[in-house]
Amino acid sequence: MIISLLTGWSFEHINTAPLYWLLIPSGLIAILGICDDLFNLNIGIRLAMQFLLSAVGLFFIGSQSEFSQPTQMLIAAPVLLFIVWMTNLYNFMDGINGLAALQAISVCVCMCIIYWITSSNTNTTYLLIVIAASSLGFLFWNFPGAKLFMGDSGSLFLGLSFGLLTAESINEGAHLLTAWLIMLGVFVVDASYTLFYRFVTKQAFHQAHRTHTYQKIAEKYKSHTFATLAIMAVNLTWLFPIAIAAATKHLHYITALIIAYIPLLWLAKQFHAGRADHSPHQ
Numbered sequence: 063m064i065i066s067l068l069t070g071w072s073f074e075h076i077n078t079a080p081l082y083w084l085l086i087p088s089g090l091i092a093i094l095g096i097c098d099d100l101f102n103l104n105i106g107i108r109l110a111m112q113f114l115l116s117a118v119g120l121f122f123i124g125s126q127s128e129f130s131q132p133t134q135m136l137i138a139a140p141v142l143l144f145i146v147w148m149t150n151l152y153n154f155m156d157g158i159n160g161l162a163a164l165q166a167i168s169v170c171v172c173m174c175i176i177y178w179i180t181s182s183n184t185n186t187t188y189l190l191i192v193i194a195a196s197s198l199g200f201l202f203w204n205f206p207g208a209k210l211f212m213g214d215s216g217s218l219f220l221g222l223s224f225g226l227l228t229a230e231s232i233n234e235g236a237h238l239l240t241a242w243l244i245m246l247g248v249f250v251v252d253a254s255y256t257l258f259y260r261f262v263t264k265q266a267f268h269q270a271h272r273t274h275t276y277q278k279i280a281e282k283y284k285s286h287t288f289a290t291l292a293i294m295a296v297n298l299t300w301l302f303p304i305a306i307a308a309a310t311k312h313l314h315y316i317t318a319l320i321i322a323y324i325p326l327l328w329l330a331k332q333f334h335a336g337r338a339d340h341s342p343h344q
Contacts, residue, residue, distance in 0.1 A: 076185045240305075240318055
């Protein structure tokens, strides 16, 4: 992906800005992920670096914004927290064959179409094509049987990239931002619901577990492939049409987000996301 973006920049398919707000932070966090894969870094070091790199990307995004300085300062903290959360939740959701890569491909392809329909930033469209193509190359080795795993280096890279792309869409308006939040909905809802449930039930939410909705589905149907393809079906048949409606302003952005997320929350509850098999709350 780095090679492709640098090539695109050298041939003037994209301008310099994405190199600063996307390529540098995401490239550095991939190095952090490799170090974590090899040496199991302290959680404090990981979080500190994630906040730092997210802040760097957000700073360069803000430098292109037409929002006033006070408005940028007001939204900076929640947007920064979202980017860091997106970085981590993508890592949490990378647990079965093909899911993280197919999520990247489906989100990028759908958002490419939405950017085209709404005549939005063509630079971003190029970035999405590169991420989708890179993920497709990886998918060959990871689905349906896994000969290669993404690891922290790949999942943190994609998570931060999607967090920054979502943040950058704020410059385009609330409806495009909503389209991003809808298309990322399966990962956002599953990870957030699961973590919240484990936190309120006093489980060790920061430790590795297999209680996400997608893991429960894979376990119930005894198939990684079924779970991954079911989630892709949700992306394409449910979330994508709602994201288009939000981006083209046929649905109010808050209404669209509620409509998109309610069934995802219901599924998380139905599959007892966050509950260990031995949990007394089962």
